[in-house]
Amino acid sequence: MKKAMNEMKLTFPSRSANEGFARSAVASFLSQLDPAVDELADLRTAVSEAVTNCIVHAYRDTIGTITIQMRLFADGRVVIKIRDRGCGIADVEQAMEPLFTTGGDDRSGLGFSVMESFTDRLRVSSKAGRGTVVTMEKYIAVKERQATLA
Amino acid sequence: MVVRIEQVTNEITAWLSGELDHHTARVMREQIDAAVGSSSANVLRLDFSGVGFMDSSGIGLVMGRYRLMQSRGGRLLVVGVSERLLRVMRLAGLERLPVWEEKTHKDTKKEAYKK
Numbered sequence: 001m002k003k004a005m006n007e008m009k010l011t012f013p014s015r016s017a018n019e020g021f022a023r024s025a026v027a028s029f030l031s032q033l034d035p036a037v038d039e040l041a042d043l044r045t046a047v048s049e050a051v052t053n054c055i056v057h058a059y060r061d062t063i064g065t066i067t068i069q070m071r072l073f074a075d076g077r078v079v080i081k082i083r084d085r086g087c088g089i090a091d092v093e094q095a096m097e098p099l100f101t102t103g104g105d106d107r108s109g110l111g112f113s114v115m116e117s118f119t120d121r122l123r124v125s126s127k128a129g130r131g132t133v134v135t136m137e138k139y140i141a142v143k144e145r146q147a148t149l150a
Numbered sequence: 151m152v153v154r155i156e157q158v159t160n161e162i163t164a165w166l167s168g169e170l171d172h173h174t175a176r177v178m179r180e181q182i183d184a185a186v187g188s189s190s191a192n193v194l195r196l197d198f199s200g201v202g203f204m205d206s207s208g209i210g211l212v213m214g215r216y217r218l219m220q221s222r223g224g225r226l227l228v229v230g231v232s233e234r235l236l237r238v239m240r241l242a243g244l245e246r247l248p249v250w251e252e253k254t255h256k257d258t259k260k261e262a263y264k265k
Binding site for chain 2: 019041107108113
């Protein structure tokens with residue numbers, strides 16, 4: 001596997017006020033690849049869902065640490081890992097079913113559906129009681145300007 | 151996220167603005183439900199034209215208010231949804247709900263979004 005040309009790691013507490021911060025930080029780092037408006041919006045939305053899951057589910061009654069690791073590759077591939085050390089998901093397949101939610105009336109149960117639709121690849125790995133890692137990949141159309149980064 | 155609420159006779163309009171996520175949706179929901187609950191309004195209009203970002207929390211907001219208005223024998227209307235927001239709403243099939251006011255999605259907003 002090729003080496004990432006740039007990467008960042010971000011750690012913050014699972015306070016809902018940080019949902020917007022996480023989106024902005026990811027978008028800001030991604031701007032190096034000069035993404036199209038839609039590509040940027042897709043990743044902002046997917047990251048928002050993943051971070052919200054950590055806050056609403058992983059750390060339901062507590063405040064814990066959320067870590068975002070983001071790597072950029074020369075071919076335009078972006079890999080984002082969002083990790084928590086929360087309660088974990090007992091049945092990942094069920095959790096990823098559209099409309100399934102344990103979040104109550106005003107949660108749509110579509111968080112994973114959004115992540116799946118707005119990225120090119122989604123992987124969820126979880127251990128009950130240990131935490132969850134959501135890995136999302138997306139290809140950003142490479143433009144000439146990007147060469148200046150390499 | 152800010153929500154401005156106005157009532158004219160039996161219609162309540164809530165203008166949403168800013169970014170709509172799980173954090174901001176809670177405050178909006180509380181304000182909207184309080185306004186509806188303390189009135190005899192039978193129409194609630196959610197105006198999304200000031201919303202620049204929305205994740206699936208927006209779906210929950212719409213579906214919850216749809217149920218709320220139905221339980222009161224009233225009606226929810228949704229206006230000002232950009233093509234971008236509609237992409238998220240479509241994942242829940244919201245485009246099939248009978249809530250869309252004319253000139254809402256596609257044509258008019260598509261142009262506005264491109265600018």
